[in-house]
Amino acid sequence: MPSPNEILVELKKIKYPGFTRDIVSFAIVKDIEVAYAGVTVSITMASASPEVVEKIVADVKAAVAAMPGVPAVNVQVEQAAPSAPRAAAGIAQPRTIAGVKHIVAVASGKGGVGKSTVAVNLALAMHALGWRVGLMDADVYGPSVAMMVGVEKAVTLTPERRIIPLERYGIRYISMALFINDETAVIWRGPMVTKLETEFLFNVEWGELDCLVLDLPPGTGDAQLTITQRVALDGGVIVTTPQELALLDVKRGVAMFEEVHVPVLGVVENMSYYVCRKCNHRHEIFGHGGGAALARSLNVPFLGELPLVRELREGGDNASPIVAANPAHPVSAAFKSMASQVIEGLDRSEAQHAS
Ligand SMILES: Nc1ncnc2c1ncn2[C@@H]1O[C@H](COP(=O)(O)OP(=O)(O)OP(=O)(O)O)[C@@H](O)[C@H]1O
Ligand SMILES: [Mg+2]
Structure with missing residues (x-):
């Protein structure tokens, strides 16, 4: 034996x-x-x-x-x-961040689905609803939050050498991109990266925040799992596109958050449809309703769908995110609806924990 x-x-x-x-x-x-x-x-x-x-x-x-x-x-x-x-x-308790009430991670099964776009605009929408919000770009290899909100000045440190986040459009944010150049990014690999990233996150002087939004690196593998295990998350948001393969990845995202006992606050379907400027017709290039149906079958909330719109891409490229630059746009309204659902979800799980 x-x-x-x-x-x-x-x-x-x-x-x-x-x-x-x-x-x-x-x-x-x-x-x-x-x-x-x-x-x-x-x-x-x-x-x-x-x-x-x-x-x-x-x-x-x-x-x-x-x-x-x-x-x-x-x-x-x-x-x-x-x-x-x-x-x-026997797993170490994940760490909370002093002064930060809630931490929400935005994840996606694969890259390029609009995770950073959603993270940035969701953070801004929460701010528009009156919350004090921070945003951290946890993606070393493709940091884009800095580009999306714009960097006006260099990062400074407190006398204790803690990092002071930058502030733009009313939210505090920090990005790995502000600290590394292309050569260092290449050296940072695998578990080392995740370790550095979480240490980095705990070294930021966030101050008082109602919510910190983490833009996770794309994927639901070990690197993402490690972050979700080290940081005391209050909820996860999963971004997908309507293609069947991307939808399959949503299941992995849900499994990842469930494994670390983090409630999934919802699924966002991005690039759902395209509204033709000429005929004003809604074109559903990749089919319709997949994200909502999948969320239902996985028993997680569906936060809504976002169309493919030029303003959303331009806003990202020009450091003028749509929720801040054009609050009246229907897409900004969609982000605010998502933000209020996220806030409700956080309140709900807080109430459950308190009881
Ligand atoms: N609904 C949309 N309509 C038009 N363009 C969009 C939309 N969503 C995202 N984009 C654009 O698609 C590109 C990819 O989006 P984004 O960087 O947010 O994706 P990501 O999932 O964070 O990618 P990565 O995996 O590289 O981190 C960006 O140029 C962005 O501006
Ligand atoms: Mg990104």
Whole structure:
């Protein structure tokens, strides 16, 4: 019979569905018991979908059964209590930021879907609704927030060498781009980047904020997961486009936030349709209703859809984001509707925690 340690080595080869990281590093393996009759592996799952649990159970059974001398494998699944799941799993408690009430991360399954555009305008829309808002560009390789809001001056430090965020259009923001040049970006790779990024985030003197919006790097892999594990997030927003493949990625985004017990505040479908200037007709190039239907099936809120509009791109390129530059535009109204839904979602989960 193998020892529990030998079994753990085998379990480390099993990937968590949808991630490159193994199930042991997700801290869901709670106990391995080796007895005469067979091996019992106990796993704790907090909020994963039944399919994910099923897949993990099947993989664990197959991996252990394949080891020499194992007569039987039993996998016990425990539902972790939603309170204290991290402590039970031995994961360090994610850090809060002094003075910052809520932290919301904007994620997307793939790049180029408009995540930064949404993060910037959502932050501005929350500000327009009266919130004190900060914005952090957590994407080292494609930092665009600085370009989208415009950089007027260099970043300064407090006497304690803490970073003072810049301020534009009423929101405080900071971007990795303000600190690195192209050559350093190339040197920063993998886990190192995520570590530096989170340290960086905690070194910013945000002051009093109602909400800090994080523009995550594109994707839902290990780098993004690490950030969501280190920072005490209050909610996640997922940006997608209507193509089927992009929609599939939404599932991964939802799984990522669920794994770290962060409520998904909603899904935004960007570049949903195009309104022709000549005929005023709404062209649904990639079909209609996919994002809303998917959100419904995943049981997460759908925050709305955004059309493909020239002003949105120009606003991004010219450092004049549409919500600030043209508040009367229908797209700005759409962002404000999204922002109020996000605020409601934050209030709701706060009320749940308090009760
Ligand atoms: N609804 C829209 N209509 C027109 N242009 C848009 C729209 N949304 C985003 N864009 C433009 O598409 C480009 C990509 O958007 P953005 O940079 O926000 O995407 P991203 O998901 O953050 O990309 P990355 O993965 O590189 O971080 C930008 O030029 C942006 O101005
Ligand atoms: Mg971006």
